Amino acid sequence: MGGAIAFDNMDFIDLKTQQSLIRSDIEKRIAAVLNHGQYVLGPEVAELEARLAAFTGAKHAIGVSSGTDSLLIALMALGIGPGDEVITVPYTWISSAEVIALAGATPVFVDIDPLSWNLDPALLEDALTEKTKAIMPVGIYGQTADMTAINQIAARHGNIPVIEDAAQSFGATHHGEQSCHLSTIGSTSFFPSKPLGGYGDGGALFTDDDELAEKMRWIRVHGQERKHHHPVLGMNGRLDTIQAAIILSKLDLFPDEVGRRQEIGSRYTDGIRNLPGIQTPQIAEGNTSVYAQYTILCDDREKIQSHLREKEIPSVPYYEVPLHLQPVFTNLGHQQGDFPITEKVASQCLSLPMSPYLNSADQARVISSLSC
Numbered sequence: 001m002g003g004a005i006a007f008d009n010m011d012f013i014d015l016k017t018q019q020s021l022i023r024s025d026i027e028k029r030i031a032a033v034l035n036h037g038q039y040v041l042g043p044e045v046a047e048l049e050a051r052l053a054a055f056t057g058a059k060h061a062i063g064v065s066s067g068t069d070s071l072l073i074a075l076m077a078l079g080i081g082p083g084d085e086v087i088t089v090p091y092t093w094i095s096s097a098e099v100i101a102l103a104g105a106t107p108v109f110v111d112i113d114p115l116s117w118n119l120d121p122a123l124l125e126d127a128l129t130e131k132t133k134a135i136m137p138v139g140i141y142g143q144t145a146d147m148t149a150i151n152q153i154a155a156r157h158g159n160i161p162v163i164e165d166a167a168q169s170f171g172a173t174h175h176g177e178q179s180c181h182l183s184t185i186g187s188t189s190f191f192p193s194k195p196l197g198g199y200g201d202g203g204a205l206f207t208d209d210d211e212l213a214e215k216m217r218w219i220r221v222h223g224q225e226r227k228h229h230h231p232v233l234g235m236n237g238r239l240d241t242i243q244a245a246i247i248l249s250k251l252d253l254f255p256d257e258v259g260r261r262q263e264i265g266s267r268y269t270d271g272i273r274n275l276p277g278i279q280t281p282q283i284a285e286g287n288t289s290v291y292a293q294y295t296i297l298c299d300d301r302e303k304i305q306s307h308l309r310e311k312e313i314p315s316v317p318y319y320e321v322p323l324h325l326q327p328v329f330t331n332l333g334h335q336q337g338d339f340p341i342t343e344k345v346a347s348q349c350l351s352l353p354m355s356p357y358l359n360s361a362d363q364a365r366v367i368s369s370l371s372c
């Protein structure tokens with residue numbers, strides 16, 4: 001390293017520090033599962049569901065196999081299929097639109113707001129048709145969309161169901177209410193790098209609606225109402241007991257981690273705000289963010305990425321190719337220029353190292369590498 005001061009390699013997302021805090025608790029919880037042997041829908045799944053419901057304030061929480069399956073189960077429970085349209089954003093992880101197509105419906109994209117980078121409610125009404133059967137806003141990078149405005153529009157147009165894709169925003173709040181408890185159905189992911197991540201795949205669904213909750217529970221287990229009775233089409237969408245045990249352990253740390261995420265997010269913004277050529281994330285009024293990613297917009301992303309690379313600081317352009325330009329969605333007939341805000345953000349975005357345990361020395365090193 002030619003005389004430079006040697007640093008430990010910085011993780012893009014540090015999962016090791018957290019593990020060192022809960023490793024023995026996790027081992028105990030896994031041992032308990034090995035002892036009782038109920039690997040599928042065992043008691044830890046029910047315990048986790050009760051804890052998640054209490055945390056969010058939702059009446060029902062349902063553990064499922066992933067944050068993608070959870071969105072699909074939500075669409076299936078709402079009876080969405082061929083001929084239907086579901087609105088989402090082109091600036092998100094592929095799952096949000098993928099599940100709409102998997103359900104046989106058509107994804108209809110609405111561009112994002114230039115400050116929050118979430119669905120722009122001002123553009124929503126123009127995208128509604130009589131085929132619109134659900135609206136799926138995403139809480140990108142850890143803050144929710146303007147769910148209040150979106151819910152109002154949905155209510156005005158015959159109570160269109162709103163599914164919140166909260167895979168990145170679990171733990172965030174919108175006017176004091178928890179993400180996942182802001183609309184008809186909330187959906188989150190426990191993929192390891194998410195704010196509440198497990199050690200594998202998992203997810204959860206949230207609703208206050210008894211009937212929808214029952215249907216989603218059926219769909220999670222092959223549409224089964226009771227043994228050998230299948231009133232609706234379902235899938236294998238269950239959360240593993242061992243995964244639930246791990247997430248229970250992580251949930252104990254989670255409120256503290258949310259606070260740390262907010263502190264680290266603010267420290268990034270304070271340090272970066274005045275640097276030329278960089279836009280920091282704006283947290284909308286009434287929102288808090290869990291900073292699933294800390295993402296900036298760079299006038300010259302190439303230059304900043306190469307500075308970071310020189311210092312061995314990891315960074316990732318989440319999401320550099322918008323969904324309307326992905327080959328898999330060619331059939332939707334979109335082209336460059338259709339969603340200008342999405343395309344601008346996609347061409348400038350860069351996510352920086354972020355975790356609740358990012359220490360201030362490492363963070364200062366990231367910030368100083370941006371300013372050269």
Ligand SMILES: *Cc1c(COP(=O)(O)O)cnc(C)c1O
Pocket residue numbers: 066067068069092093095096138165167168189190191201202203
């Ligand atoms: C991660 C993610 C998903 C999918 O979650 P998985 O658990 O990986 O299936 C869906 N939507 C968004 C916005 C995500 O970030």
